[in-house]
Amino acid sequence: MLTITEAIKQRRSIRSFRSDPVPGDAIFEMLEAARLAPSGSNNQPWRFIVVTDQDEKRKLRKICFDQAFIEQAPVVFVCCIDLTAYAxxxxxxxxxxxxxxxxxxxxxxxxxxxxxxxxxxxxxDSDLNVHFASAMANTYIAVEHIALTATALGLGSCWVGAVGTVKEMRDLFQLPPHTFVVAVMPVGYPVKVPPPRPRISLDSILLRPLAKRP
Ligand SMILES: Cc1cc2nc3c(=O)[nH]c(=O)nc-3n(C[C@H](O)[C@H](O)[C@H](O)COP(=O)(O)O)c2cc1C
Known part of the structure; x- marks a missing residue:
């Protein structure tokens, strides 16, 4: 198991997966990492659907702008927000x-x-939709926990934010009224791990220079 810093540095978006199944223990470990994420007022608005069925993955791929790796991945986490967490x-x-x-x-x-x-x-309770942005921000923390745990377990993942329409997802997964898909995360063993994508420099993310550089 990698340290958290190693997992952060080694994580890549993986868009090509081997057909080997992801062990049940690993799926549990990733869900557990999501469950333990922090959230504002501890509201925990995240909900997940674990998709392994090939036909369901095919339909999901179509909704997510036909991104092939969604169908190819042995397991796909459909990451949702439940606005009733704010009721x-x-x-x-x-x-x-x-x-x-x-x-x-x-x-x-x-x-x-x-x-x-x-x-x-x-x-x-007013319009629960006013909590949409908070729910999404909090759920994204949980989703990144899944991505980092996948890396730590030798698996690959890729964030998918292109999740199609609310109606398409609702029809596919029979989602309750206050539940919305905010990301999809396919996970599996990578065919190969690509080199790191470039990141902007430390100086360019600092709005004020550090008083003291290490
Ligand atoms: C919120 C979010 C949505 C994304 N949506 C997609 C997507 O729909 N399809 C895709 O191939 N990659 C998607 N990505 C992956 C990014 O393209 C990728 O993280 C970025 O290019 C940096 O590469 P890296 O993850 O390998 O470091 C998404 C990433 C994030 C954080």
Whole structure:
């Protein structure tokens, strides 16, 4: 098993997979890595469908702009958000958790104000779609956990953000009303691992130079 730094450095987008199946333990390990991801207020809006059926993969490939490696991969994670994770009942559960785990006592400033908590809890369910961006941002953390765990296990993965329309996905997977696909991640043993893609320099991602360079 690689260290997290090694996995970050060795991960590549893999778009060609061997036919060898991905062991069940590895699938479980990747899902477990996703489950353990952090999320705002611990809302955990991510949901997954694990696709191994060839016919289902073929249909998924078509929806995802005919990207062939989706059908070729032995296993495909369909990564969804469930906006009901932001509904009042869930919010109450999460707030109670903040109390039970003693987190409230560690908060300061704005978030330590009990009035804020009251407000957050009593806020009625409005349009759950306002949480779409948060749900997606949080779920993307979980999806990257899958990608890094795949690398650590000697597997390859590729993010697929081109996921077709809401209706196409809903029809294929019979998704409940508040559930949306936000990414697809095919996983399998790579045919070959390509060299790293270029990245912009450290200087160009720093809006202010470091006070001290290592
Ligand atoms: C949110 C997101 C969506 C992406 N969607 C696709 C996609 O639909 N098809 C694809 O082939 N690659 C997709 N990629 C992979 C990127 O092209 C790839 O990460 C980038 O070129 C850098 O290469 P690397 O992952 O090998 O470092 C996506 C990556 C991300 C993070």
């Amino acid at each position: 009042k009942a869930s919010r109450e559960k999460r707030a109670q958790e903040f109390i039970d785990f003693g987190i409230i006592e560690t908060l300061s400033g704005y978030f330590a104000d009990p009035k804020l908590w009251e407000l957050m809890l009593n806020e009625p």
